[in-house]
Amino acid sequence: MSALQKIIELLLKGANSMNTGNILQTARNYLNSGDFSEAESLCQQVLSSEPDNLEALKLSSIIAMSAGDYGRAAQVFSRVISVSASLGKESAADYYNLGLAYINVGDSASAVKYFQKSIEIQPELACV
DSSP states (O other): OOHHHHHHHHHHHHHHHHHHHHHHHHHHHHHHTTOHHHHHHHHHHHHHHOTTOHHHHHHHHHHHHHTTOHHHHHHHHHHHHHHHHHTTOOOHHHHHHHHHHHHHTTOHHHHHHHHHHHHHHOGGGGGO
């Protein structure tokens, strides 16, 4: 690959990154205004080309929780955890949120499992 091709590739990656950031910011704006459908549509637009985009996955899970679609929220939070783990970015908050999703679908056994995992990662959560 020539130097020019590398520069073009880097520029294209940067343009896509900015575009992704703008799309997700617009999705956040829709979420904040209560338009969950538009917000989710934008997240899916990003995820269709970047299926492991952690920011889009987390936003999609928050949208599902906000919309009361707890089953979907649990699915997406599970995906968030999987991608985060593969990147070495496990988060107690993600496990906690997955536990909340499971509480809301009536699966208390799974909820306890994920609450416990969040405490393993961040023990001070046990005091909350």
